[in-house]
Amino acid sequence: MSSRQAAPPMRGPGAGMAPPAQKATRFAATFRRLVRRLLASRLAAGSILAFGVVGASLSVIGPRILGHATDIVFTGFLSSQFPEGSTKAEVLAQLRADGNDQLASLVSSVDLRPGEGIDHGSLAFVLLSVMVLYTAGSWFMYLQGRTTTIVVQRMVSELREEVEAKLHRVPLSYLDRSERGEILSRTTNDIDNVAQSLQQAISQFLGSVLLMVGTLVMMLLISPELALIAVVTVPVVAVIMRFVARKSQPHFVAQWGATGRLNGHVEEVFTGHDVVKVFGRQAEARETFRKHNDDLFDAAFRAQFLSGALQPLMMFVSNLNYVLVAVVGGLRVASGTLSIGEVQAFIQYSRQFTQPLAQIAALINLVQSGVASAERVFELLDEAEESDEPLDPPFPSPVRGRVAFEDVAFAYDPDEPLISGLDLTAEPGQTVAIVGPTGAGKTTLTNLLLRFYELDGGRITLDGVDVAAMDRHALRDQFGVVLQDTWLFAGTIRENIAYGAEDASEDDVVRAAEAASVDHFVRTLPDGYDTAIDDQGSNISAGQRQLLTIARAFLADPAILVLDEATSSVDTRTETLVQQAMARLRSGRTSFVIAHRLSTIRDADHIVVMTDGHIVEQGTHDSLIAAGGAYQRLYAAQFAAPVE
Template sequence: MSNEKQNHGRGPGGGFGPRGMGMPVEKAKDFKGTLRRLIGYLKPFKLQLLSVLLTAIISTIFAIVSPKIMGKATTKLFEGLMMKIRRVPGAKIDFDYIGQIIVILIGLYVISAAFAYLMQYIMAGVAQKTVYNLRKEVEAKLNRLPLKYFDSRTHGEVLSRAVNDVDNISNTLQQSLTQAITSFVTIIGVIIMMLSISPLMTLIVVATLPLSVLGIANIAKKSQQYFMGQQKSLGMLNGHVEEMYTGHKISKVFGHEQKSQEKFEEINEQLYESAWKAQFISGMIMPIMSFINNIGYVLVSAVGGILVMKKTIEIGDVQAFIQYTRQFSQPVAQTAQIANIIQSTIASAERVFEILDETEEVPEPADARELAEVAGEVEFKHVSFGYKENGMLIEDMNIQAKPGQRVAIVGPTGAGKTTLINLLMRFYELNSGEILIDGVNITNLKRSSLRSLFGMVLQDTWLFNSTIRDNIGYGKEGASDSEIIAAAKAANADHFIRTLPDGYDTILNEEASNISQGQRQLLTIARAVLADPAILILDEATSSVDTRTEVQIQRAMDHLMKGRTSFVIAHRLSTIRDADLILVMNKGKVIEQGNHEELLEKAGFYADLYNSQFAGNTRSAG
């Protein structure tokens, strides 16, 4: 589903737009089951829904009765005119009677509008409360889902389900549900009123209905294939434009501008062809419906005129009947449109329910513990783990980090370095073995307590759209200004912050691109300093900065790591020479461990890695 909100109205050319009749509708896999489940969310609002139904019926009845009463005024006016034409003595138009009818009609329309307003007001409350509860469930569920759920899906897909699909449900409950009720009541009420005037004319109107349905069905079927082609071409065009703009420099460097332009022209041409046909064909729906309805009006008028001449019915009844014919055709078209909208809504609900039915994180034990004081000893005992059941990444891993020790983890890409950290934070569950912190199995700890022990500084800095003060203060709830400034000084960030025009009140934009990469990293370190964690995780924290900035960051990290157990993932081996313990990983296993000198003496995998980097640096320097 697109991230943009779908249009509810008609598309260009008079046809029905994305949620109209021509557009291919996403269908639910289990329509009945999903519908029942969605209705379950409405059960707490039974009384309100009953009130909506009653107000809809009352509002519609008053609106339906009005044409027949208006017909009486027309009849009285016609009779008075005819008597004057025939020069009947004392003939006059009874304006008092007509005036009374007008007053009654105004009263009926006011009452109808009042009940319609009341219906919408009640339904707005029901719809928003229902969606409010659904959003709360989705939010709570997302917080309980394991990291692997988000790793296996794009951010756009999760956002689309949590935002767009829920909005789709909200709009349908708010608008389409009341529209469906009033359309149904209107159709039944209008048929009853038409039958009360003339069964013969009612038969004529109802007979034109299959023609409308048949015409609409054929056009919708024909236009659907073009709408599908339009969506396919639109997706290709969006993808191509996004790809070309994000890779604009690369495209220019390799001279692919012409090829890119030609591909754009080709896709754009396909989009034009399918979109033009789709909109033209779907645009024929309204003219054809109008043509069939007009035929109905002509037949009704002709038969009505004959019946008036035979004095079977009054002339005002013919006028009322024509109004009922118009009232009848509109809800029929609306009902067909609503059927498509409801299908789309049930598909959206099914996508939301798929989130709610996802397997959650392993529940915490009832007697889950919290660690008050932490020394920082970390031990991996016979740990085995795989992202897939049939493919193990880590097998029988044994590691011990003593309190205050600086542990470096090195190895090629895909060796399992970051996985090790994910297991330590319990983002993933082990297949076998155990991880202990101060001798306590992490599965016996509350997740919130476990994760509060860690401070993280990652390669990709995460800063939000607010002041520098707020971004640093994120590390500790209720942190004072003096604590924030002290943390910034400890991270060597205070100086550059004070050089900014607004200092600590400088607002970072959404990408935090108004400060440099190195400055962003110093702010994340300051945040970690403020959090004062027992155990520290540094994941490639200096890999994307220049050498001078790296020295600054390294100093800040050295200050941060003092007295704390630290896990440092690094590609630049020069930054971890002072580590107390270096774990060399390859293919999910710790193949070597020791300090820098010990590993060099072994002349193994680590020595090869280190020497290759050193040799590369020497050559580049020369």
């Protein structure tokens, strides 16, 4: 809108975001906020934990039972090597007499039954038990994953709804100073990243922690000494994870900040690609894209490289732990302290113990990335909102349309006042035209009337009621607005015309189209009123797009009209038709017409001339021309013939 030139300039891509280092300090707070959201449903959270505990417990018991199977096989093999009929004591005595003390120690630790061989019945029972345990454990882990998916997706769905609702509650000033692509990135990319990160992290993290705890318990039951060797690696792992997390988190924040800036640039360039080509700025656009893309590459590379280095380090620690356990366990078997099956089970547990640590380490980059995105989403949710609506707001009934600006003061920037001490009254049914140079504050007046911005001083009344005390929706329902920016929506022409009156009939839509000189060109289209247009209206001309927005205002049948350069994109003949239709529409309605072409407002009941946020002249066209002031100079500049 032309008169909004005095507003604060729109910030550059990624503006409004704190530096990455500052954001990284809120990691813990953001993480706790995410956890609180996930725990909102106590029953679902409890189910996830219960399924995980049962599934991990069943999985943890499996290696111990498999160790029994190994003992059965090993005992049967040893038993088959000695003559049937002898006793275990006799075998041990013979071995020691032959000088095989080490073998005797090994035989003493098993349930030797000379000459019997492998007990296949017991072996089959053990293997079947393991199969049942692993199957049941997998089923419970499946239930945990399914429940986690439901909880996470429900939470993210609610988050999307909150963001959508928030965008309708933030003041227009927030949208003015924010990059559209940046907002879109927060509401799409960042929320999707939160969903994906939580989905993977919760299932794997919870499963890893439970598996690690259960494994530690089983290792302690088998051999506290070997368990101590395995546990020694935990502090080493913790130090490595903390170091990598601290180094990589700022880079994850920078990665998603760079993503938002890149999206903002792409959205900006491709929306205005015609302008970019006309002015030959393709090279500059490509260079800006390259810079943002390089920033994203650098941040993503550092984040992924640092977090990716964690898993190889964890594998090294895990392998070192495995070697120590295997060596010490072998010595225990040789001394008869442990059976081969127990050592086998312990080795499995040691791998099972370090594997969750490696998985947790691999999840760190996911968690950091998700929390970095969550910070950006929560920043949006924490933005200041429009003031709350009063519980029992006053409202004039019926609405006559008398609008009064009383000592109004307003500034987009507190240090640069735009409007001060402005008084203006529009009587019911009057057409008030507001003219003046670009940046004079013309559109700002209508924005204040519609409460897109709140006043810094004074008040605006509708039929004597302060609009600041009214419900915003009820207030705006009384207005029909046609802007110079022709905003359409993806859908049919019929749907776009009926946007302001959802219960409109087919006849209502056609009458509004005829009144706005839309019907003729619509019927020339192959699908008529069912012709689909996109949100840019690229398959119809600029003038036709503006006519559609005028037809939309006709159909809304408002009490007060606001026309902001509503005919700037139509040809002279169509403009004449639209002016005649608007004259009929304005009949009996208060209207505010913002115009640069003074020919369109000569018949206005009251003309207001604004300069630098102040009313410098007001009156009718004839009286202002006769006064020879600012209006006369504007008029002469448009219509006086140039002097040779």
